[in-house]
Amino acid sequence: MGKDQKKTSKNQNKTVAGDGDVKAFIAAVEHDTRRRDAEILLEMMTRLTGHAPKMWGPSIIGFGDYHYTYESGREGDMLRHGFSPRKANLALYISGGFKDNLEILKRLGKHKVGKSCLYINKLVDIDLQVLEEIIKRDITYMDEKYPV
8 A cells, every 4th residue: 555545444443233132232231220221221212213223342232323434534334322231330322422411411410421421320310301302412413413
């Protein structure tokens, strides 16, 4: 490859969609509360997104996907919405981030945020209606940024 050629591949993400069994994955979650919370999130996100759940990597449940291309030439496919029932907490992937959700987050209850992750210890610690608002906002954001 010449020094002027870019090295690119179709999908450079480590996390890719697979064919794992979502229900079996949730059934295997050891922590009872985390497993029940994952079942609730599975129903909620399926209903809100209109997408069937699919495993992404070994531990993320995704709903829908999109293709992105950055100015650098990097491109790939990623889940539109999703969550992971981790040992420490539930991680929800909120692609639109949180700068437009600050007022809503104040009403959510006990949580932490990363750049595009919402961390919740257990669903009883939060207001599920507020969580639905956050997910609906993220659906709108993704539909506008990456139309289906």
